[in-house]
Amino acid sequence: MANHSLALRHQFDDVEQQKDASTFGMWIFLATEVLFFGGMFCCYTVYRSAYPAAFGHASNHLDLILGAVSTAVLIFSSFTMACAVNSASTGARNALVAFLGITILFAAAFLVIEMSEWRMLYKEGLMPGFNFTYKEFDPGHVQLFFCMYFAMTGLHASHVTIGIGILAIMAFRAWRGAFGPDYFTPIEISGLYWHFVDLVWIFLFPLYYLIARHLQG
């Protein structure tokens, strides 16, 4: 009970209400995130429907295997995040810290893979604004593909980075013993954020790596 009153902020009547409010607030925030990314998904859809052939050509310059591996890595980090929440709810402090650590590690691995892909594209002259030398099929619209690719994966990567920061703070607090079986809402809502980052990638992967490869018109 002591834990309760410490963690209860004055505007709430009880812990239940506070916990509910926090999760609800986080879900609303995630809905705004859906629309934040949604603007870019809308651009993608419009251009993909207008220039399928150029998107097909461009898509083949992405490394499918690398994409699949990074998907698996991110999904794994989502899984370990879920386990972290589970550990928190049972009060297993060491396991909680460990799972958060693994999640951070895999998140970082995802970023490394992504950066290597970006570097490759840069070297191939496929990075608009920095080095774009592609001259073969319909260069204008291929550039459009890569503009959207970098905009969307870039925005996603920035979310991954923020996620790593949040999880690091959580891991630190967990290590200091800030959470217990009756107070772990921060872990839970950081988890929600992290799964959302995973969700975005679950759509980015097929949109960029899979669905246009064979459309070369």
Added chain:
Amino acid sequence: MAEHIVTKKQYSYVFGALLLLTFVTTSVGMMDLGRLNVIVALVIAVIKALLVVLFFMHIYWSTKLNKLVVVAGVAWLALLLWLTLTDVLSRGWLPFPGK
């Protein structure tokens, strides 16, 4: 509202399913199935997303209100796409100059 605790074992089943679906969608992506490619890739993506939202994110056990928020987020995105495409896909339908 009672807290629903999901075990690590249950999570690992979900993880397994997600991994399998990633494998399937990648393999299918390598084959040329024409229009079917898009459909398969998107259907699998939606299934994966559902698995994550329902189980990893606990929406399956969550309040109606939180479910509503998820639906609203997706519905508004659909609205954005739908009405934008109303314009983009119908340009040139009617014989007026300037689209």
Added chain:
Amino acid sequence: MITATVETRDNYLNHEYGVKSWLLTKDHKRIGLLYLAAITFFFFLGGIFATVIRLELLTPPGDLVSAQTYNKLFTLHGVIMVFLFLIPSIPATLGNFLVPLMIGCKDLAFPKINLLSWYIFMAGGACVLYAMLQGGVDTGWTFYVPFSTSYANTYVILTGVGIFISGFASILTGLNFIVTIHRMRAPGLTWFRLPLFIWSMYATSLIQVLGTPVIAVTILLVAVERGFHLGIFDPALGGDPVLFQHLFWFYSHPAVYIMVLPGMGIISEIVSVFTRKKVFGYRFVAFSSVAIAVLGFLVWGHHMFVASQSVYASLVFSFLSFFVAVPSAIKVFNWTATLYKGSISYDTPMLYAFGFIGLFTIGGLTGTFLATLGFDVHVTDTYFVVAHFHYIMVGGTLMAYLGGMHYWWPKMTGRMYPEGWAKLSALVVFLGFNLTFFPQFIMGYLGMPRRYHAYPEEFQVYHVLSTAGASVLAVGYLIPAIYFVWSLRFGKIAPDNPWNASGLEWQTTSPPPPENFEITPVVTYEAYDYSILEEMKVG
């Protein structure tokens, strides 16, 4: 002195002192006042730009300022008024102050996030100010591509970043309100016992949360495209500039309802109190707020009738636009019906409410004119459109905002404003407003395009009238600015419930204590039930 009795009572203003106690406050009431200070500054800044615009337009040739400067003037006027004044105006000030009080809780669900939103807003505002001092921006508040991305030589990115940042302040306010209204209502305060102001804040918050992210990402794309010379919207690379407009208006049409819905909420409160009646058709008025929020998302294409949107899409958007008028009309009819056989008193807030109802009706009706495809093709980008939205944003929202400020001023400050001056200024505002903007309908209809700094002589008479009206309007805004400040020291001490209203905010002291209520209120009656006041006196 007269102040003695009040000053001794512990309230949110005298609970703590010092700059730090304000800048680090988590009290929603104080944060509301922080916002009030900020947006008042931006309002007068935007007003200065408007003044120069009106002076330039006094004579047909473009003699006062250059064309480029003129472009910057109307852009900064629009950007500041829309993003830094109107959007936060009612929600972030009155809303912040009133939502917890009206639903009987101690604070918003997330007080720290509330304070954070103010800092984010200030950071966004600072970016815009910095861009202004560097030399401004000339794209219009709409940032249309490819001008904004490829051709403008002004501070587009900096201004864009400012808007991007302040957008998050708006999102956070909306998020906070939604959670608070869902989760923190006092015992017994069911959805259909809520004051209509709360319903309108709720609907507004929905739009803030669902719409704002889209403009944020759109502005981000514009900034990225401009900064790195990409081709996302650039037609030279096959990009689609019309797509930008879709994304922009997906937010910006609903955003006009972010601006006007809170005003409607205020009017419902005021009309009820000053007629001593329940709002006619409470449920219809409540649901019409939510209906406006939802339907408002279906009509954005009516801003793109001549922007090479497909004719088919224009037909669809034109058709859908008429549906938004329905819930708006429901509100107007129900306010009018509330007046019927009410015992009306003509205090200042009520004068503003009358102003709102009339002017909003004109603005809304001309909106349906504009939504008519065939008519809009003729008047789009003319002063007719300018008049339309000023009737709603200035005649509607600003009137409601001022009405609300007068109505809740006693609660916020513990002081009454001087009624005589207030009535006078309400009248001056009403006359000045109509003199400024009614001629714009006529000249727009006759073909005067918007955003031009020079014009043919035949339009001069309307411009002279309009500028004259603007001067009157300026006086009308300065008078309240002066007497509100004056009243802080010299105003009469306000009683707890000067209007005999039944809302929870009036059942606590004026100004309220830091925790809002000594004991959490329990609600057993519907909103606007004035008979309850008699019972409470007896009991």
